[in-house]
Amino acid sequence: MGDPVAESGFQAFAAHVVAEHDKLPPQLQRIAQFVLDNPGRVALMTIADLAEEIEVQPSGVIRFSKAVGYTGFSEIQRILKEELSAPTSYEARLRTASDDGSELARAANLADASLSALPSAADIARAADILTGARIVHVVGFRRAFGTASYLAYLLSGFQAPVRQFTGIGDMADTEMQTLHADDVLVAISFPSYRPETRAVVAAARSVGTNLISITDSKLSPIARGAAQVLITDQQTDAGFRSVVGSMVTVQALALEYGRRRST
Amino acid sequence: MGDPVAESGFQAFAAHVVAEHDKLPPQLQRIAQFVLDNPGRVALMTIADLAEEIEVQPSGVIRFSKAVGYTGFSEIQRILKEELSAPTSYEARLRTASDDGSELARAANLADASLSALPSAADIARAADILTGARIVHVVGFRRAFGTASYLAYLLSGFQAPVRQFTGIGDMADTEMQTLHADDVLVAISFPSYRPETRAVVAAARSVGTNLISITDSKLSPIARGAAQVLITDQQTDAGFRSVVGSMVTVQALALEYGRRRST
DNA sequence: GTTGGAATGGAAGTAAAATTCCATCGCCTG
């Protein structure tokens, strides 16, 4: 609250090491250099690993730790681990700091977090490859995922994809499912609580051998089983409301990769 | 062996866990879920930390490790650490995301830009105030905006709002419009090219005196005229593809502000 | 050359973490 930017433990550590570096004996200087150059790796190593890699004795690592002002290597490693697992980039922290209590600020922060946990580009590309070979692309998503599913269907139809969306309109769910075919692809979008309606469509696809692309929040999601490609996004963070931004960005990327394949 | 891409230890681990998941007792399923959903964090935790977070006993973590085919938790953690420090790790992806030429990177950058140009929290709050007094909240948006409109309708119905969405299903557009009333609010969502269907609904609302909230990209948008509140978002910046993330975040914030008013 | 102090090596001791094992609990089955 007081400081505009609070100094992280890691930044303080780095500053100490730089300040002390010239006063250290040669061996400890080598340790200092390695730790500053590979903080991520050091966070995952034991003292023994580290000592072996630098060709030093374990006790040297302890001496280094004390020489730069800490009680031992464990304290330094704790700081490095915090830095490695900090999900907040500098930018994200700035945004969080500007949280003024409005739902808009919360929604924007949530969306920002979603953008840090998207599927990999390689997974999207694989999914797009699967789409390319489809006779028909079916899209399913209900309730929270319905908007995302609609958007995907809209984008794909813009690329002249043979796409149809499961809507459940007119009490025709059974009839809709009968159109699934082994040469087709089903893109299923579902998040907790996974709707039984969506799961039923996925089950129908499995039973007739339709290729499945699942956009969901966990590898253990009920719609992930048997999928040719799973795209993980919008994982539940801790507090309160769930964003749908991750899945929107994911389907946009998926559709554009598909379009790129169609046009070249 | 014959695989073109050698399977990483982590991929094998994930596959094992997914395969065994259903056979595991409930407690071990929770552990499985947590580890698959947070591999990066688990790589840095001790068994005790992990056990505390999931609220199980340390021994449960060991049972999980053996149940999915490993000798103990240490072996699993070794695999997770390798994955975390591998060049294809999540951290590395983030760093290169802005210049790898994938549609995902483009989509994520576009979404990020959208988050910098949202409506003001005050405008959202005013719009939420208007919603609160409505007899019925009508929502309209077609094609690109249909997903956003659906999401808004879904969120509002979650707060027991009297909401209905214009869908155009069954060639009932005329009939749908006849339900507009002076005590109602219409939330219209539209972006270039502004669909005539949406404009027709807005015109109908104007003619009967329905309050209008417009979510669009410009104050000069055809649906902005006569609106009680205009929320500007997703303005086209560059020549490329248009994101829909700004409007999704906007409707989420709007719905949550509405919910806050309803519950207090 | 000898001496003193800093630097390093390495083994022993201590702390922490992982694993084992047994007791209890709860549920299903007969």
Place this chain on the structure above:
DNA sequence: CAGGCGATGGAATTTTACTTCCATTCCAAC
């Protein structure tokens, strides 16, 4: 409702990692 079995809780044990401390080496000054 009694018996058995799988699941869970928790203490005890083993293993691993961290830290300390003393011995040795190196180097510079006298």
